[in-house]
Amino acid sequence: DAKTTQPNSMESNEEEPVHLPCNHSTISGTDYIHWYRQLPSQGPEYVIHGLTSNVNNRMASLAIAEDRKSSTLILHRATLRDAAVYYCILRGSTTSKLIFGTGTLLAVQP
Amino acid sequence: DSGVTQTPKHLITATGQRVTLRCSPRSGDLSVYWYQQSLDQGLQFLIQYYNGEERAKGNILERFSAQQFPDLHSELNLSSLELGDSALYFCASSVGGLGPRTGELFFGEGSRLTVL
Numbered sequence: 662d663a664k665t666t667q668p669n670s671m672e673s674n675e676e677e678p679v680h681l682p683c684n685h686s687t688i689s690g691t692d693y694i695h696w697y698r699q700l701p702s703q704g705p706e707y708v709i710h711g712l713t714s715n716v717n718n719r720m721a722s723l724a725i726a727e728d729r730k731s732s733t734l735i736l737h738r739a740t741l742r743d744a745a746v747y748y749c750i751l752r753g754s755t756t757s758k759l760i761f762g763t764g765t766l767l768a769v770q771p
Numbered sequence: 772d773s774g775v776t777q778t779p780k781h782l783i784t785a786t787g788q789r790v791t792l793r794c795s796p797r798s799g800d801l802s803v804y805w806y807q808q809s810l811d812q813g814l815q816f817l818i819q820y821y822n823g824e825e826r827a828k829g830n831i832l833e834r835f836s837a838q839q840f841p842d843l844h845s846e847l848n849l850s851s852l853e854l855g856d857s858a859l860y861f862c863a864s865s866v867g868g869l870g871p872r873t874g875e876l877f878f879g880e881g882s883r884l885t886v887l
Contacts, residue, residue, distance in 0.1 A: 693871065697876075699814075703880060704773065704775075704861050704863070704878030704879055704880055704881055705814070705861070705863075705876075705878050706773070706877075706878065707875035707876065707877070710875070748814075752870075752873075753870070754870040754871060755869065755870055756827065756869070756870065757802060757819065757821075757826070757827070757865060757867065757868050757869055757870060757873035758804060758816050758819050758827045758829065759804075759816070759876060760816055760829075761806075761813060761814035761815075761816075762813075763813055
């Protein structure tokens with residue numbers, strides 16, 4: 662499974678945008694980039710995923726570098742509810758399991 | 772509410788004992804995954820079943836076993852329990868079982884196991 666690298670922690674202010682980076686320099690051409698987050702005392706929840714093009718949904722946007730060696734999860738207006746551990750995960754085309762790394766702990770200040 | 776149901780929510784037992792954790796996937800989901808989350812190891816993938824068959828195996832100990840039944844619910848059996856098995860055990864489900872057709876994983880709220 663290809664590896665991702667994320668900062669251990671980040672801080673943001675409420676109602677400001679947050680950019681969570683992820684490096685995946687060994688990504689293969691068929692790996693999808695997935696983001697999940699885990700709120701305190703809950704199971705992980707899906708945020709967004711993409712292959713090559715930038716993606717938007719109601720929760721966030723995913724910006725993927727042209728060479729696909731990095732990506733950025735964008736929360737457009739952080740709320741206190743967005744405080745969580747965010748995981749960037751690569752999933753190959755021949756598997757469905759997710760291998761979680763250590764993720765980024767996002768703190769949101771009021 | 773993810774639609775994935777795990778029981779029990781909390782379980783306290785002694786070393787050497789055996790426990791069974793149960794998971795009911797979302798309606799229509801064919802894959803079930805088990806994960807272990809401890810403070811020092813993070814979220815570790817244990818095993819995946821797809822429509823009753825084992826599909827992928829991770830860092831699952833020989834003392835642990837799982838199965839998926841014809842009604843698609845799954846059970847994780849942990850035996851000869853040790854102090855280090857204390858952890859949160861999550862079950863997740865997805866529609867498919869392979870690559871892009873898998874869809875997103877939906878996680879339950881977990882079963883917290885404490886081994887004394």
